[in-house]
Amino acid sequence: MGKLDVITIIIIAANVIISYKGFGDYSFFDKYKFHIGGVQRGEKIRLFSSGFLHVDTQHLLFNMLTLYFFAPVVTILLNPFYFVLIYVGSLLMGSLLSLYFHKNEYHYSAVGASGAVTGILYAAILLRPGMDLYMFFVPIPIPAYIFGIGYLLYSIYGMKKRIGNIGHDAHFGGAIGGYIITLIVSPELFKTNLLMIGLLALPIVLLFVLKKMDKL
Known part of the structure:
Protein backbone atom coordinates (compact mmCIF):
# COMPACT_ATOMS: atom_id res chain seq x y z
CA MET A 1 0.00 0.00 0.00
CA GLY A 2 2.96 2.29 0.35
CA LYS A 3 5.03 3.79 3.14
CA LEU A 4 3.35 5.28 6.20
CA ASP A 5 3.76 9.02 6.52
CA VAL A 6 4.51 10.90 9.74
CA ILE A 7 0.89 11.96 10.31
CA THR A 8 -0.36 8.36 10.20
CA ILE A 9 2.40 7.22 12.56
CA ILE A 10 1.45 10.00 15.00
CA ILE A 11 -2.22 8.98 14.91
CA ILE A 12 -1.38 5.29 15.48
CA ALA A 13 0.99 6.23 18.32
CA ALA A 14 -1.68 8.44 19.91
CA ASN A 15 -4.18 5.57 19.78
CA VAL A 16 -1.70 3.15 21.35
CA ILE A 17 -0.56 5.53 24.11
CA ILE A 18 -4.03 6.76 25.07
CA SER A 19 -5.57 3.29 24.87
CA TYR A 20 -2.91 1.78 27.13
CA LYS A 21 -3.39 4.65 29.56
CA GLY A 22 -7.08 3.73 29.61
CA PHE A 23 -6.33 0.02 30.09
CA GLY A 24 -4.59 0.75 33.39
CA ASP A 25 -6.53 3.77 34.61
CA TYR A 26 -10.28 3.28 34.83
CA SER A 27 -10.96 6.86 35.97
CA PHE A 28 -9.20 8.15 32.84
CA PHE A 29 -11.11 5.66 30.67
CA ASP A 30 -14.41 6.61 32.29
CA LYS A 31 -13.77 10.35 31.93
CA TYR A 32 -13.03 10.28 28.20
CA LYS A 33 -15.17 7.43 26.83
CA PHE A 34 -18.27 8.15 24.76
CA HIS A 35 -21.13 8.36 27.25
CA ILE A 36 -24.59 9.69 26.47
CA GLY A 37 -25.14 11.17 29.92
CA GLY A 38 -21.74 12.82 29.91
CA VAL A 39 -22.22 14.34 26.46
CA GLN A 40 -25.67 15.59 27.41
CA ARG A 41 -24.14 17.25 30.50
CA GLY A 42 -21.93 19.25 28.17
CA GLU A 43 -18.81 17.05 28.07
CA LYS A 44 -18.43 17.36 24.31
CA ILE A 45 -14.77 16.30 24.42
CA ARG A 46 -16.06 12.72 24.73
CA LEU A 47 -17.23 12.86 21.10
CA PHE A 48 -13.56 13.12 20.10
CA SER A 49 -11.55 11.53 22.91
CA SER A 50 -13.50 8.26 22.81
CA GLY A 51 -12.02 7.64 19.37
CA PHE A 52 -8.58 7.11 20.92
CA LEU A 53 -9.67 4.65 23.63
CA HIS A 54 -10.15 0.91 23.13
CA VAL A 55 -11.62 -1.97 25.11
CA ASP A 56 -8.53 -4.17 24.94
CA THR A 57 -5.40 -4.93 22.93
CA GLN A 58 -7.27 -7.02 20.37
CA THR A 66 -6.94 -1.68 9.27
CA LEU A 67 -5.66 1.89 9.43
CA TYR A 68 -2.14 0.69 8.56
CA PHE A 69 -3.36 -1.01 5.38
CA PHE A 70 -5.55 1.80 4.09
CA ALA A 71 -4.03 5.08 5.30
CA PRO A 72 -1.26 5.21 2.63
CA VAL A 73 -3.85 5.06 -0.16
CA VAL A 74 -5.52 8.22 1.13
CA THR A 75 -2.33 10.12 1.95
CA ILE A 76 -0.78 9.30 -1.44
CA LEU A 77 -3.80 9.72 -3.73
CA LEU A 78 -5.09 12.78 -1.88
CA ASN A 79 -2.69 14.31 0.66
CA PRO A 80 -1.96 14.20 4.42
CA PHE A 81 -4.23 17.19 5.12
CA TYR A 82 -7.23 15.51 3.51
CA PHE A 83 -6.32 12.30 5.34
CA VAL A 84 -6.55 14.11 8.70
CA LEU A 85 -9.77 15.83 7.57
CA ILE A 86 -11.35 12.49 6.68
CA TYR A 87 -10.06 10.80 9.84
CA VAL A 88 -11.30 13.47 12.25
CA GLY A 89 -14.52 14.09 10.31
CA SER A 90 -15.34 10.38 10.28
CA LEU A 91 -14.53 10.04 13.98
CA LEU A 92 -16.93 12.87 14.85
CA MET A 93 -19.60 11.64 12.43
CA GLY A 94 -19.46 8.22 14.07
CA SER A 95 -19.89 9.76 17.53
CA LEU A 96 -22.72 12.03 16.39
CA LEU A 97 -24.60 9.16 14.78
CA SER A 98 -24.20 7.11 17.96
CA LEU A 99 -25.51 10.06 19.93
CA TYR A 100 -28.51 10.29 17.61
CA PHE A 101 -29.34 6.59 17.82
CA HIS A 102 -28.86 6.33 21.59
CA LYS A 103 -29.93 9.79 22.78
CA ASN A 104 -32.53 8.30 25.13
CA GLU A 105 -30.13 5.72 26.64
CA TYR A 106 -28.50 7.79 29.38
CA HIS A 107 -26.02 5.09 30.39
CA TYR A 108 -24.96 4.05 26.87
CA SER A 109 -21.20 4.19 26.38
CA ALA A 110 -18.66 3.13 23.76
CA VAL A 111 -15.05 3.57 22.71
CA GLY A 112 -12.86 2.89 19.69
CA ALA A 113 -11.32 4.34 16.56
CA SER A 114 -13.73 2.32 14.43
CA GLY A 115 -15.59 5.37 13.10
CA ALA A 116 -12.42 7.13 12.00
CA VAL A 117 -10.87 3.95 10.60
CA THR A 118 -14.00 2.99 8.67
CA GLY A 119 -14.02 6.48 7.18
CA ILE A 120 -10.45 6.00 5.95
CA LEU A 121 -11.35 2.52 4.71
CA TYR A 122 -14.24 3.86 2.65
CA ALA A 123 -12.13 6.73 1.33
CA ALA A 124 -9.41 4.32 0.21
CA ILE A 125 -11.89 2.05 -1.56
CA LEU A 126 -13.46 5.00 -3.37
CA LEU A 127 -10.03 6.19 -4.47
CA ARG A 128 -8.71 2.75 -5.49
CA PRO A 129 -11.68 0.41 -5.97
CA GLY A 130 -9.66 -2.25 -7.75
CA MET A 131 -7.16 -2.96 -4.98
CA ASP A 132 -6.96 -6.34 -3.30
CA LEU A 133 -6.11 -7.26 0.28
CA TYR A 134 -4.13 -10.25 1.52
CA MET A 135 -5.41 -11.18 4.96
CA PHE A 136 -3.91 -13.55 7.52
CA PHE A 137 -4.89 -17.21 6.99
CA VAL A 138 -6.65 -16.37 3.70
CA PRO A 139 -4.62 -17.70 0.73
CA ILE A 140 -6.41 -15.63 -1.94
CA PRO A 141 -6.68 -11.86 -2.41
CA ILE A 142 -9.86 -10.22 -1.14
CA PRO A 143 -11.32 -7.27 -3.08
CA ALA A 144 -11.14 -4.21 -0.85
CA TYR A 145 -14.80 -3.31 -1.35
CA ILE A 146 -15.80 -6.78 -0.09
CA PHE A 147 -13.75 -6.18 3.05
CA GLY A 148 -15.32 -2.74 3.47
CA ILE A 149 -18.87 -3.99 3.13
CA GLY A 150 -18.10 -6.91 5.44
CA TYR A 151 -16.65 -4.53 8.02
CA LEU A 152 -19.96 -2.68 8.13
CA LEU A 153 -22.02 -5.85 8.21
CA TYR A 154 -20.02 -6.91 11.25
CA SER A 155 -21.28 -3.76 12.94
CA ILE A 156 -24.84 -5.06 12.60
CA TYR A 157 -23.84 -8.18 14.48
CA GLY A 158 -22.00 -6.09 17.06
CA MET A 159 -25.01 -3.87 17.71
CA LYS A 160 -27.38 -6.81 17.88
CA LYS A 161 -25.21 -8.72 20.35
CA ARG A 162 -23.97 -5.61 22.20
CA ILE A 163 -20.41 -6.91 21.88
CA GLY A 164 -18.08 -5.23 24.35
CA ASN A 165 -17.93 -1.50 25.01
CA ILE A 166 -17.39 -0.85 21.30
CA GLY A 167 -19.05 1.89 19.23
CA HIS A 168 -20.55 -0.35 16.56
CA ASP A 169 -22.92 2.44 15.49
CA ALA A 170 -19.83 4.52 14.84
CA HIS A 171 -18.71 2.05 12.15
CA PHE A 172 -21.24 3.17 9.61
CA GLY A 173 -21.33 6.71 11.00
CA GLY A 174 -17.65 6.85 10.14
CA ALA A 175 -18.30 5.23 6.78
CA ILE A 176 -20.82 7.96 5.98
CA GLY A 177 -18.28 10.61 7.02
CA GLY A 178 -15.47 9.12 4.93
CA TYR A 179 -17.80 8.58 1.99
CA ILE A 180 -19.14 12.16 1.94
CA ILE A 181 -15.87 13.97 2.68
CA THR A 182 -13.95 11.99 0.05
CA LEU A 183 -16.54 12.79 -2.61
CA ILE A 184 -16.44 16.48 -1.63
CA VAL A 185 -12.64 16.78 -1.86
CA SER A 186 -12.39 14.50 -4.91
CA PRO A 187 -15.54 15.12 -7.02
CA GLU A 188 -13.92 13.67 -10.14
CA LEU A 189 -14.74 10.24 -8.67
CA PHE A 190 -18.30 10.72 -9.91
CA LYS A 191 -16.87 10.42 -13.43
CA THR A 192 -14.35 7.65 -12.85
CA ASN A 193 -15.84 5.44 -10.11
CA LEU A 194 -19.59 5.94 -10.26
CA LEU A 195 -20.35 2.23 -9.94
CA MET A 196 -18.29 1.89 -6.75
CA ILE A 197 -19.91 5.05 -5.35
CA GLY A 198 -23.31 3.42 -5.79
CA LEU A 199 -22.16 0.05 -4.45
CA LEU A 200 -20.63 1.49 -1.28
CA ALA A 201 -23.76 3.57 -0.65
CA LEU A 202 -25.91 0.44 -0.39
CA PRO A 203 -24.66 -0.93 2.96
CA ILE A 204 -24.73 2.57 4.47
CA VAL A 205 -28.36 3.03 3.48
CA LEU A 206 -29.26 -0.52 4.48
CA LEU A 207 -27.69 -0.30 7.91
CA PHE A 208 -29.25 3.08 8.60
CA VAL A 209 -32.70 1.85 7.59
CA LEU A 210 -32.36 -1.31 9.68
CA LYS A 211 -31.34 0.69 12.71
CA LYS A 212 -34.12 3.20 12.25
CA MET A 213 -36.64 0.38 12.02
CA ASP A 214 -35.27 -1.06 15.29
CA LYS A 215 -34.85 -4.49 13.79
CA LEU A 216 -31.38 -5.05 15.18
Whole structure:
Protein backbone atom coordinates (compact mmCIF):
# COMPACT_ATOMS: atom_id res chain seq x y z
CA MET A 1 0.00 0.00 0.00
CA GLY A 2 2.96 2.29 0.35
CA LYS A 3 5.03 3.79 3.14
CA LEU A 4 3.35 5.28 6.20
CA ASP A 5 3.76 9.02 6.52
CA VAL A 6 4.51 10.90 9.74
CA ILE A 7 0.89 11.96 10.31
CA THR A 8 -0.36 8.36 10.20
CA ILE A 9 2.40 7.22 12.56
CA ILE A 10 1.45 10.00 15.00
CA ILE A 11 -2.22 8.98 14.91
CA ILE A 12 -1.38 5.29 15.48
CA ALA A 13 0.99 6.23 18.32
CA ALA A 14 -1.68 8.44 19.91
CA ASN A 15 -4.18 5.57 19.78
CA VAL A 16 -1.70 3.15 21.35
CA ILE A 17 -0.56 5.53 24.11
CA ILE A 18 -4.03 6.76 25.07
CA SER A 19 -5.57 3.29 24.87
CA TYR A 20 -2.91 1.78 27.13
CA LYS A 21 -3.39 4.65 29.56
CA GLY A 22 -7.08 3.73 29.61
CA PHE A 23 -6.33 0.02 30.09
CA GLY A 24 -4.59 0.75 33.39
CA ASP A 25 -6.53 3.77 34.61
CA TYR A 26 -10.28 3.28 34.83
CA SER A 27 -10.96 6.86 35.97
CA PHE A 28 -9.20 8.15 32.84
CA PHE A 29 -11.11 5.66 30.67
CA ASP A 30 -14.41 6.61 32.29
CA LYS A 31 -13.77 10.35 31.93
CA TYR A 32 -13.03 10.28 28.20
CA LYS A 33 -15.17 7.43 26.83
CA PHE A 34 -18.27 8.15 24.76
CA HIS A 35 -21.13 8.36 27.25
CA ILE A 36 -24.59 9.69 26.47
CA GLY A 37 -25.14 11.17 29.92
CA GLY A 38 -21.74 12.82 29.91
CA VAL A 39 -22.22 14.34 26.46
CA GLN A 40 -25.67 15.59 27.41
CA ARG A 41 -24.14 17.25 30.50
CA GLY A 42 -21.93 19.25 28.17
CA GLU A 43 -18.81 17.05 28.07
CA LYS A 44 -18.43 17.36 24.31
CA ILE A 45 -14.77 16.30 24.42
CA ARG A 46 -16.06 12.72 24.73
CA LEU A 47 -17.23 12.86 21.10
CA PHE A 48 -13.56 13.12 20.10
CA SER A 49 -11.55 11.53 22.91
CA SER A 50 -13.50 8.26 22.81
CA GLY A 51 -12.02 7.64 19.37
CA PHE A 52 -8.58 7.11 20.92
CA LEU A 53 -9.67 4.65 23.63
CA HIS A 54 -10.15 0.91 23.13
CA VAL A 55 -11.62 -1.97 25.11
CA ASP A 56 -8.53 -4.17 24.94
CA THR A 57 -5.40 -4.93 22.93
CA GLN A 58 -7.27 -7.02 20.37
CA HIS A 59 -9.73 -4.18 19.68
CA LEU A 60 -6.84 -1.71 19.36
CA LEU A 61 -4.81 -4.03 17.12
CA PHE A 62 -7.70 -4.68 14.73
CA ASN A 63 -8.37 -0.97 14.25
CA MET A 64 -4.72 -0.01 13.88
CA LEU A 65 -4.00 -2.82 11.39
CA THR A 66 -6.94 -1.68 9.27
CA LEU A 67 -5.66 1.89 9.43
CA TYR A 68 -2.14 0.69 8.56
CA PHE A 69 -3.36 -1.01 5.38
CA PHE A 70 -5.55 1.80 4.09
CA ALA A 71 -4.03 5.08 5.30
CA PRO A 72 -1.26 5.21 2.63
CA VAL A 73 -3.85 5.06 -0.16
CA VAL A 74 -5.52 8.22 1.13
CA THR A 75 -2.33 10.12 1.95
CA ILE A 76 -0.78 9.30 -1.44
CA LEU A 77 -3.80 9.72 -3.73
CA LEU A 78 -5.09 12.78 -1.88
CA ASN A 79 -2.69 14.31 0.66
CA PRO A 80 -1.96 14.20 4.42
CA PHE A 81 -4.23 17.19 5.12
CA TYR A 82 -7.23 15.51 3.51
CA PHE A 83 -6.32 12.30 5.34
CA VAL A 84 -6.55 14.11 8.70
CA LEU A 85 -9.77 15.83 7.57
CA ILE A 86 -11.35 12.49 6.68
CA TYR A 87 -10.06 10.80 9.84
CA VAL A 88 -11.30 13.47 12.25
CA GLY A 89 -14.52 14.09 10.31
CA SER A 90 -15.34 10.38 10.28
CA LEU A 91 -14.53 10.04 13.98
CA LEU A 92 -16.93 12.87 14.85
CA MET A 93 -19.60 11.64 12.43
CA GLY A 94 -19.46 8.22 14.07
CA SER A 95 -19.89 9.76 17.53
CA LEU A 96 -22.72 12.03 16.39
CA LEU A 97 -24.60 9.16 14.78
CA SER A 98 -24.20 7.11 17.96
CA LEU A 99 -25.51 10.06 19.93
CA TYR A 100 -28.51 10.29 17.61
CA PHE A 101 -29.34 6.59 17.82
CA HIS A 102 -28.86 6.33 21.59
CA LYS A 103 -29.93 9.79 22.78
CA ASN A 104 -32.53 8.30 25.13
CA GLU A 105 -30.13 5.72 26.64
CA TYR A 106 -28.50 7.79 29.38
CA HIS A 107 -26.02 5.09 30.39
CA TYR A 108 -24.96 4.05 26.87
CA SER A 109 -21.20 4.19 26.38
CA ALA A 110 -18.66 3.13 23.76
CA VAL A 111 -15.05 3.57 22.71
CA GLY A 112 -12.86 2.89 19.69
CA ALA A 113 -11.32 4.34 16.56
CA SER A 114 -13.73 2.32 14.43
CA GLY A 115 -15.59 5.37 13.10
CA ALA A 116 -12.42 7.13 12.00
CA VAL A 117 -10.87 3.95 10.60
CA THR A 118 -14.00 2.99 8.67
CA GLY A 119 -14.02 6.48 7.18
CA ILE A 120 -10.45 6.00 5.95
CA LEU A 121 -11.35 2.52 4.71
CA TYR A 122 -14.24 3.86 2.65
CA ALA A 123 -12.13 6.73 1.33
CA ALA A 124 -9.41 4.32 0.21
CA ILE A 125 -11.89 2.05 -1.56
CA LEU A 126 -13.46 5.00 -3.37
CA LEU A 127 -10.03 6.19 -4.47
CA ARG A 128 -8.71 2.75 -5.49
CA PRO A 129 -11.68 0.41 -5.97
CA GLY A 130 -9.66 -2.25 -7.75
CA MET A 131 -7.16 -2.96 -4.98
CA ASP A 132 -6.96 -6.34 -3.30
CA LEU A 133 -6.11 -7.26 0.28
CA TYR A 134 -4.13 -10.25 1.52
CA MET A 135 -5.41 -11.18 4.96
CA PHE A 136 -3.91 -13.55 7.52
CA PHE A 137 -4.89 -17.21 6.99
CA VAL A 138 -6.65 -16.37 3.70
CA PRO A 139 -4.62 -17.70 0.73
CA ILE A 140 -6.41 -15.63 -1.94
CA PRO A 141 -6.68 -11.86 -2.41
CA ILE A 142 -9.86 -10.22 -1.14
CA PRO A 143 -11.32 -7.27 -3.08
CA ALA A 144 -11.14 -4.21 -0.85
CA TYR A 145 -14.80 -3.31 -1.35
CA ILE A 146 -15.80 -6.78 -0.09
CA PHE A 147 -13.75 -6.18 3.05
CA GLY A 148 -15.32 -2.74 3.47
CA ILE A 149 -18.87 -3.99 3.13
CA GLY A 150 -18.10 -6.91 5.44
CA TYR A 151 -16.65 -4.53 8.02
CA LEU A 152 -19.96 -2.68 8.13
CA LEU A 153 -22.02 -5.85 8.21
CA TYR A 154 -20.02 -6.91 11.25
CA SER A 155 -21.28 -3.76 12.94
CA ILE A 156 -24.84 -5.06 12.60
CA TYR A 157 -23.84 -8.18 14.48
CA GLY A 158 -22.00 -6.09 17.06
CA MET A 159 -25.01 -3.87 17.71
CA LYS A 160 -27.38 -6.81 17.88
CA LYS A 161 -25.21 -8.72 20.35
CA ARG A 162 -23.97 -5.61 22.20
CA ILE A 163 -20.41 -6.91 21.88
CA GLY A 164 -18.08 -5.23 24.35
CA ASN A 165 -17.93 -1.50 25.01
CA ILE A 166 -17.39 -0.85 21.30
CA GLY A 167 -19.05 1.89 19.23
CA HIS A 168 -20.55 -0.35 16.56
CA ASP A 169 -22.92 2.44 15.49
CA ALA A 170 -19.83 4.52 14.84
CA HIS A 171 -18.71 2.05 12.15
CA PHE A 172 -21.24 3.17 9.61
CA GLY A 173 -21.33 6.71 11.00
CA GLY A 174 -17.65 6.85 10.14
CA ALA A 175 -18.30 5.23 6.78
CA ILE A 176 -20.82 7.96 5.98
CA GLY A 177 -18.28 10.61 7.02
CA GLY A 178 -15.47 9.12 4.93
CA TYR A 179 -17.80 8.58 1.99
CA ILE A 180 -19.14 12.16 1.94
CA ILE A 181 -15.87 13.97 2.68
CA THR A 182 -13.95 11.99 0.05
CA LEU A 183 -16.54 12.79 -2.61
CA ILE A 184 -16.44 16.48 -1.63
CA VAL A 185 -12.64 16.78 -1.86
CA SER A 186 -12.39 14.50 -4.91
CA PRO A 187 -15.54 15.12 -7.02
CA GLU A 188 -13.92 13.67 -10.14
CA LEU A 189 -14.74 10.24 -8.67
CA PHE A 190 -18.30 10.72 -9.91
CA LYS A 191 -16.87 10.42 -13.43
CA THR A 192 -14.35 7.65 -12.85
CA ASN A 193 -15.84 5.44 -10.11
CA LEU A 194 -19.59 5.94 -10.26
CA LEU A 195 -20.35 2.23 -9.94
CA MET A 196 -18.29 1.89 -6.75
CA ILE A 197 -19.91 5.05 -5.35
CA GLY A 198 -23.31 3.42 -5.79
CA LEU A 199 -22.16 0.05 -4.45
CA LEU A 200 -20.63 1.49 -1.28
CA ALA A 201 -23.76 3.57 -0.65
CA LEU A 202 -25.91 0.44 -0.39
CA PRO A 203 -24.66 -0.93 2.96
CA ILE A 204 -24.73 2.57 4.47
CA VAL A 205 -28.36 3.03 3.48
CA LEU A 206 -29.26 -0.52 4.48
CA LEU A 207 -27.69 -0.30 7.91
CA PHE A 208 -29.25 3.08 8.60
CA VAL A 209 -32.70 1.85 7.59
CA LEU A 210 -32.36 -1.31 9.68
CA LYS A 211 -31.34 0.69 12.71
CA LYS A 212 -34.12 3.20 12.25
CA MET A 213 -36.64 0.38 12.02
CA ASP A 214 -35.27 -1.06 15.29
CA LYS A 215 -34.85 -4.49 13.79
CA LEU A 216 -31.38 -5.05 15.18
